[in-house]
Amino acid sequence: MLSDFRMTPFEIIEFDVTAQLPVGWQKDIDTIAAEADFRDFPRTPILSREAADVTHITRGRVHAIQVQQGLPWLYKLYRDHFLELAGQAWGEPIGPALDDRYGVVLNVLRGNKMRFECHVDSNPVTGLLFFTDHPAGGGELVVGHDPAAVGVEELERDCTAITPRAGQLIFFDGKTYPHYARALAAEHDVRVVAVMNFYTTSCPESTRPLDLNRHLFGAE
Secondary structure (H helix, E strand, O other): OEEEEEEOOEEEEEEEOHHHOOOOHHHHHHHHHOOOEEEEEEOOOOOEOOOOOOOEEEEEEEOHHHHHHHOHHHHHHHHOHHHHHHHHHHOOOEEEOOOOOOOEEEEEEEOOOOOEEEEOOOOOEEEEEEOOOOOOOEOOEEEEOOOOOOHHHHHHHOEEEEOOOOOEEEEEOOOOOOEEEOOEOOOOOEEEEEEEEEEEOOOOHHHOOHHHHHHHHOOO
């Protein structure tokens, strides 16, 4: 099911893909989320839109190689069915990342002290698949309407906040519009989302900054 809703000045396109997820996906996600790399991540060079006084953000990540090994069904969906949906959403040819180190990862928040970094993406099309529900609030994806916004306070002044729903897949222009994830409301809550990088003919993977790869993976 495609739900296409426009919001000035950007567009978010949503699909409900619950029926495409395999039997037992919740158990798979719980298992691999428990193996996430939780630590203080330094702000991301080039892409960070954090305020100047923020040097680290505490969060969790399940790296791409873990996704490929522990969630092979997600890796396959990223490269076929979700790729098709991204093409429908964007209206131009879409490609997955050729470099498997950053094609699809999981971001994990645990408790009410973590959030995700204010940033923009290096890829022109961002896909997010939420694996957890947070109806009581907290964990919202916040997308700033002002491409020049820096820091949580500026993003929150003019934004759209999306409440995660399990099985909800969204596509948006994360390269233009800064975004972050709010902290969760409850101490024992866990938020899990798959982050997928997609590229277009007009903005191919070759435009990805080399300094970003050096920051994430060391010397190229």
